[in-house]
Amino acid sequence: MTNSIPIYSINKTDFINYLETVRETKTIRTNKKIEYYNIPCCFDIEASSFYDNFIVRPENKRALMYAWIFGIGEYVIMGRTWEEFIDLTNTVNETLNLGASGKYDRRIICYVHNLGYDFQFFRPYLEFSRVFALDMREPIQAISEIGIEFRCSYKLSGYSLAKVGEHLTRHNVKKQVGDLDYNQVRTPITPLSAKEVNYIKYDALVLLAYIDEEIEDNGNIAKIPLTKTGKVRTYCRNACLHQSKNHRKYDPKYYRYRKLMNRLTINSVLEYEHLRQTFMGGFTHGNHYHVKELCYNVSSFDEASAYPYVMVSQYFPMSKGEYLNIKSKEEFENNLKNYLSIFTATFYNIDETFIYEHYISVSKCIEKENITADNGRLVKADKITILLTNIDFEIIRKTYHWERLTIRNFRRYKCGFLPHDFVLAILDLYEKKTTLKGVESQILEYQQSKENVNGCFGMAVTDICREEIVYENYDLENEESWTHTAPDYEKVIEKYNKDKKRFLFYPWGVFVTAHARKIIWNAILELGEDYRYSDTDSVKFVNLEKHIDYFKAYNKRLLNRLKKVMQIQNIDFNKCVPKTIKNVIKLIGAFEYEGTYQKFKYLGAKRYLYLENDKLVLTVSGINKSNAVPYLLDKHKIRYTIDKDKNVHVIDLDKIDLIFDEFDEGLTIPKGFTGKQIHTYIDYETKGVVRDYLGVNYEYHELSGVHMEEAEYNLSLSNEFLRYLLGVATRL
Secondary structure, eight states, X not given: OOSOOOEEOSOHHHHHHHHHHHHTSOEEEOTTSEEEEOSOEEEEEEEEEEEGGGOOOGGGEEEEEEEEEEEETTEEEEESSHHHHHHHHHHHHHHTTOEEETTEEEEEEEEETTHHHHHHHHGGGSOEEEEEESSTTOEEEEEETTSEEEEEHHHHHOSOHHHHHHTOSSOOOOOOOSSSOTTXXXXXXXXXXXXXXXHHHHHHHHHHHHHHHHHHHHSSGGGSOSSHHHHHHHHHHHHHHOSSTTOOTTOHHHHHHHHHHHHSOOOOHHHHHHHHHHOOOOOEEEOTTSTTOOEEEEEEEEESSHHHHHHHHSOEEOSOOEEEOOOSHHHHHHHHHHSEEEEEEEEEEEEESOOSOOOOBGGGOSEEESOEEETTEEEEEEEEEEEEEHHHHHHHHHXXXXXXXXXXXXXXXXXXXXXHHHHHHHHHHHHHHHHHTTOGGGHHHHHHHHHHHHHHHHHHTOOSSOOEEEEOOOBTTBOOOEEEEOOOHHHHHHHHHHOTTOOOOTHHHHHHHHHHHHHHHHHXXXXXXXXXXXXXXXXEEXXXXXXXXXXXXXXXXXXXXXXXXXXXXXXXXXXXXXXXXXXXXXXXXXXXXXXXXXXXXXXXXXXXXEEETTEEEEEETTOOHHHHHHHHHHHTTOOEEEOTTOOEEESOGGGTHHHHHHSSTTOEEOTTSSOOEEXXXXXXXXXXXXXXXXXXXXXXXXXXXXXXXXXXXXXXXXHHHHHHHHHHHHHO
């Protein structure tokens, strides 16, 4: 693919000539009677956001498309109006003979990076036979009546377009950065400089190059999954169900695995609802005694691939759930000891026994009376009801006491290791991720292995009974195009149980995070008053020398367990201890020392700031640290440097406490430095006159759109949490 592809305005003769060469290429036919052109294709728009009559009110928000670009193969074409877009789509449809004809429905797949945004603009101009969305306004596939099937390349890659360009391995195409000022209002008649046109062109070139590589990597365009998770799902499914690449149904491996899946089914809608309510994510929280406090010499330990380790080494449900009516404490304890279980627990007069952290999430309580909370975590209550796994109950028993407990909805599962082929697939991905890191010639395979090993857990907890997101074609009289309907739970679960391609069991995912929380909480209990903060697979604490032996002993136990499990599973143990390019052994699941921070301050989950080796790092969910940290340093006239990896190194260390002092309740990061954007969807027709940045008026008319503007960030703690902290301070 060349970097010198010319940009064309609508030139039908040239364009049709090129499309006729495309029409002669071989198409890919699927078993769903769809015929695809096996060629990369993409679409992208540029739009301006503004306020009507320059009056900043919510009802005055407007958005206007001023340029679009369409790429197919090695041809890129640019337009400025929706009329040109309609002409383009009709030309593509007619020249390529798209649509239903004979036995096959002929289509071309057109990728859009962040389809949800562009779709909101172009949806009034096309009719769609099917729109598949993950959520409201989050389409990942939109099949138009004229045979153009739009797909979301962002959901496929998981990266910004700039990152996509950086990760290309067989094409030397990079997204242009900084050549288009989005704060300037442009219209379809605003002249575009050569640099601006080049910026728009390269968005298309990067996307075409990416899809070209995906076609090659997957075999053909029809085999490219819709999402990033779909890649790892396909990889693991093939590893579990098929002995060879031709996927012969008489493969004995397939029948062995199917026999297992036929045993692992969900009995009822109620069981599924209880499993879903029991599921909790990773534990992320901090020691309330030190919140808002500047801490010194805080060490950090991280687990290596925490979720994959749990999946290859721990016990999981390996039978149907069996419902029990628990009649005695002895029966309850016996089942906790010998089975994996989920149940509904009601605690009366529950109170903390471990004062440095709190396990129970208030949001997971389906019933609660007179609670005291530590930033969303339960300290004490007169009564709570919550669904738990036996692993959760084990942690709660170590950290709370109560006067009375009732148990109902008890289900138990026989326990065992995950299937050999699934475990082997996870370890293969972990091994590749480790050994290929830093190997220039294997960048693509390393990236894929890293993404896939992290995705093994995500696919295990995918909601079986998701709400159906329904899109109705644009109607000027009806602004409500998006609706959602509840699924038929019984039918969906029955289909899930009988699915011949299924290789997962939903209860597995529920217990992955439960096992992971137990590992982190055992570390928290060991650290006690020295504990400061945890985040899913890491802990941060003071007095490293006092606790280093715990982590060494843990890693030794982990090593011995893995040896035993691999022996039982008949898997080469060396897959658990691959070496990096620098010959460093990476034991899966081991706690690794990540360093000691000179200074550390946290305000809650995903909100902390630290200085390590004179490098200042800000972590606040939703904030772009590359912009926010320099803003804070510039504000206080503190000198710094930025390296090639965008790390900020502080020079004036004597002034650094000014930043840590400001990192507190009430901190405001202004627009332009947060990286946050407010999206306002406009579902109605807008008309008016807008003046571009050159002072030229334009009479605009849009049927639908998205207004975007930068947002400031205000850091605040809840009043409830502040009152709790005040009470803690009073007790101290």
